[in-house]
Amino acid sequence: MTALSEADIQGIITRVQERLSGTGSARPAATLAAQSEMATATELGEGIYPTVDEAVAAAKRAQDVYSRMGLQTRHTIIDAIRSAMVAEAENLAMLAHTETGLGRYEDKIIKNRLVATKAPGPEDLEPDAVTGDAGMAVIEWAPVGLVGAITPTTNPTSTIINNSISILSAGNAVVFNVHPNAKKCSAENVRLLNRAIAAAGGPPDLVTAIATPTLESAKALMVHADVRVLLVTGGPGVVEEALRATKRAVTAGPGNPPAVVDETADIPRAARAIVAGASFDNNVICTDEKEAIVVNSVADQLLREMADAGAYVLKEHELRRLERVIFKELGPPSKPGVINGAFIGKNASVILNEIGVQVGDDVRLVVADVPNEHNLVWTEQMMPVFPVTRVPNVDVGIELAVRAEHGFRHTAGIHSTNVETITRMARAMNCSIFVANGSFFAGLGQGGEGYSSFSIASPSGDGMTRPRTFSRPRRVSVVGALRIV
Numbered sequence: 001m002t003a004l005s006e007a008d009i010q011g012i013i014t015r016v017q018e019r020l021s022g023t024g025s026a027r028p029a030a031t032l033a034a035q036s037e038m039a040t041a042t043e044l045g046e047g048i049y050p051t052v053d054e055a056v057a058a059a060k061r062a063q064d065v066y067s068r069m070g071l072q073t074r075h076t077i078i079d080a081i082r083s084a085m086v087a088e089a090e091n092l093a094m095l096a097h098t099e100t101g102l103g104r105y106e107d108k109i110i111k112n113r114l115v116a117t118k119a120p121g122p123e124d125l126e127p128d129a130v131t132g133d134a135g136m137a138v139i140e141w142a143p144v145g146l147v148g149a150i151t152p153t154t155n156p157t158s159t160i161i162n163n164s165i166s167i168l169s170a171g172n173a174v175v176f177n178v179h180p181n182a183k184k185c186s187a188e189n190v191r192l193l194n195r196a197i198a199a200a201g202g203p204p205d206l207v208t209a210i211a212t213p214t215l216e217s218a219k220a221l222m223v224h225a226d227v228r229v230l231l232v233t234g235g236p237g238v239v240e241e242a243l244r245a246t247k248r249a250v251t252a253g254p255g256n257p258p259a260v261v262d263e264t265a266d267i268p269r270a271a272r273a274i275v276a277g278a279s280f281d282n283n284v285i286c287t288d289e290k291e292a293i294v295v296n297s298v299a300d301q302l303l304r305e306m307a308d309a310g311a312y313v314l315k316e317h318e319l320r321r322l323e324r325v326i327f328k329e330l331g332p333p334s335k336p337g338v339i340n341g342a343f344i345g346k347n348a349s350v351i352l353n354e355i356g357v358q359v360g361d362d363v364r365l366v367v368a369d370v371p372n373e374h375n376l377v378w379t380e381q382m383m384p385v386f387p388v389t390r391v392p393n394v395d396v397g398i399e400l401a402v403r404a405e406h407g408f409r410h411t412a413g414i415h416s417t418n419v420e421t422i423t424r425m426a427r428a429m430n431c432s433i434f435v436a437n438g439s440f441f442a443g444l445g446q447g448g449e450g451y452s453s454f455s456i457a458s459p460s461g462d463g464m465t466r467p468r469t470f471s472r473p474r475r476v477s478v479v480g481a482l483r484i485v
């Protein structure tokens, strides 16, 4: 699919703002945020229900109406969602940042805008037609029905926007059980989606959520008889739980993305890309670079260039002190440690302050030069503390990258100008996303080609989710006729 151009996006915004005029979608973010502060997760209505049964029943009724509304309405509704979510990107970023305390507000705006504009819509469901001597066959994409979606605290609103566009584009409805630590911003997001859908002529409750989500309500949603497909985005625990359900589960699990740098790379460019990528939203995104593996002959230069690009490179004694702050338990070598949750998603300046180093918020990343077996290399740290580790040559680096990624097959990448090395590593990693010579967020469509998704379903093999992921291919064959040439 081709990404929407700026002109397309502007066109959508203008068309739908005309339709929404009077509903206030163009209000300034500060006003919206102030109003949203008043709304709490437990405030019911506009898609928010007290129980799983009620949220499921409402979405089921909505899907029944929606399935009879035709394709043009579906396009109109998705256009309205895109426009409203672009207009609300700052408001939702502020709410998510304030409630979860994770990441960077300005990066969350980028994430919301990215999914609102580049998550594929109903155009992803172009039918296939085959004609031949035996007649004609058409393959169309049918809705699956009701999707139960579980969302993370790290990207609460961008995941809800992205999942809603994918699921509704395929003609379905969705019930969310969100992370308890993000229930307010998520509830506000669901209300705003319902408002946009209603203004575009869609039925109420195409998107619903449970007001007070818990692990128990997540499990109840997973086993609910009316939920046809699950979409689970989170860590290993929730993925394991979903795979136990006796229904199809699209599972988007954890990652530990390695960035290899070889001696042929453009080192200043690689350093800038890694600092930008590993610090994006303070490293809470599953696709963010989590460790760099660099060929020794260019390692010192890479570290110097990373410092020039805005990173703080730790001295040996500072690293020893920081380990005691950010890890609850270091654990054995070459294994993940247990991260201290208090520092997940915090700014580099906040983390450095704990060891008495004062820097401004313009320092986006803390870098540690560590041996291969250091726990930071093997841990999904989800904070802007980033290990760089040295290898004698690129083949040893690729082999280490495969092991450090733990077989998640999520995201990996390389900085190299040797196409054979790029190809060799991409094959060895076998990941849903592989990025060469860019920040890993390029693999999400931010500064790279292709569509966007914030549910990258590697465990279930679905890859970057899209409307087709939530569709059933159905075929009609006409025997001996309708080939008209």
Ligand code: NAD
Residues within 6 Å of the ligand: 150, 151, 152, 153, 154, 155, 177, 178, 179, 180, 214, 215, 218, 219, 233, 234, 235, 236, 237, 238, 241, 251, 252, 253, 254, 255, 285, 286, 380, 454, 455, 456, 457, 458
């Ligand atoms: P988390 O696993 O703590 O929570 C995710 C969601 O699952 C929440 O809604 C939570 O309430 C629910 N949950 C957790 N354990 C559960 C269980 N046993 N039963 C039922 N529900 C359960 O994750 P998080 O901290 O919110 O997010 C970070 C993790 O998610 C990281 O590991 C990250 O890599 C991963 N993630 C993956 C993707 C992807 O696309 N693959 C996207 C975002 C985040």
